Each structure stands twice: as C-alpha cells, then as structure tokens.
Amino acid sequence: MDLNHLKNLTTMPSLNRVILCLLILVFFHSCVPYKNLSYFNDFETLTPITNIKEQKAIQPFDFLYIKVLSTDEKTTKIFNYSESSKSNDARAMNYMVDEKGNISFPFVGIVNLKDLTLSEAELKIQKVISDYIPNTALIVRFVENRISIMGEVSRQGEYQFIPDKISIYEALALSGGITKYGNRKKVILIRRENNKINYFKLDLSSSSIAKSKYYDILPGDILIVEPIKSLSYSYSNSFYSTLLTTVSTLATVFSLITLMYVK
16 A cells, blocks of 8 residues: 555545534434423423403404394394395405404494404494384404414415404414424514504514503414524424535445455
8 A cells, every 4th residue: 555545545534523413413403492392491491471352442454243223123134234134144244344443344434443442342332223123233253364373374464353452472383383393482473553554573482472452362463483502403494404415425435435445
C-alpha cells in the first residue's frame, strides 16, 4: 500500500465522524420540545378563572333569524311567510344586517339593530310591530356563524357553528386540532372591529388565555396557527428529507470505501 493510500485511510474515519456529527445535529434540530406540544405548561398551578361571557352585539353583515309569534294565525303568516309556503324554507326568515346596521323588516321598514344584543333586538322589533299588531313576541337568533381556521391544523377551512360565540378551544376542535408542528404559543387571531382589521397573538400553552377577552371566538374571526421553528425529521419538508437522504448516502459510501481500503 503506497503513501497516498495510507493518507486516505487515515482521513476516512475523520470523514465518518464529521458525517455522524451532521446527522446528530440534524436530528436534534428537528426534534420538537414537549413544551411546544402542550396546551397547559402551567397545569400544576391552575386555579379557577372567572371569565364572564357577554352577549355578542349585532354588527354589520351578521345574519339574523327572526320569527314572529302571535295568537293570530294571519299575523303569523304575514311575518313568517316561509312557514306557510310549500318549501317551508326557514332561510326566508333570515335577515342580513347591512353596512349601517339596518335590516328591512316586512311591513315595518328599516330597523337599526347595530350594537344591540339579541334580547335588546327582540324588544326593539317587538315594540315596532306592536304599533301595528298587538300581542306578538319574537325570537331573534344569529345564523350562519362562520369562522376560518388556517395554518398548522388537521383540516384548514371555513366552519359554521350555532352559538353566537365559541371558545378558542372549541373553534380549533372544529378543524381537528393543532398538528404536532403547530406553535401553540403563536396562534394569530384576525378580527374586524369598528371597520379596522386587528391582529392578536394568543398563547395557548398558558392557562392565562382563559382570562383574555379573546378567549371567545366570534363569527367572522380568522385563526392562523403558526408553525414551530423545529420540525420533526418526518415532516414533509423537502429540504430536511433531501438533506437526511444525502448525508445518509454519503455515510454509506464512505464506509464502503473505508472497508475497501482496509482490505
């Protein structure tokens, strides 16, 4: 064996050590810390938290279901005309609040409901109707409540719910929950308030989220779950997959070359 062969032979283990170090670095860089996957890192110190759930105020572009109740059958047919139709389409009793907070109610005209709660809206519409027809009652409900959930969740998309608001955990459950690559410390809430688009960063790894006024998610909200910086080696990321494959292949090739020189 000549001098060059000896020189190459002595450098082969060094190369293998370098490749091994690279593999270890990539592995540890790709590992996800447990605290980044947990919702309640302060679970041991949890205490009951008071969070008063207030009624959602009616805002422009909300959809309302309004049903008039009366002992008079004719009155019921006039205001709830869809129920007397063959289609029995309850959507005909849905009203969209316009940009000024108004709805156009049959035989009554324009009624402004902006910033009123559902119970306040019931009283206002009932008072307007009572000027024409006595002994009526109303049911007013939000309908077509929608939120959008994007980012590192199991199922991105737009989701509907029945209550006027739901908790952030209930909202995320609609999308199948946050994936193991989602950053529970950085969930972005986008909300339109008073003609402004506002952005809020929420930390779901702490129980203090229950104290926040953004614990409740409102119709029209958008949730975006940001990814964590550390990605699992099994994550479908072409860079990490290619890097691991390349390093593994190089390690195998150099090991074979080393064995050939030894022989």
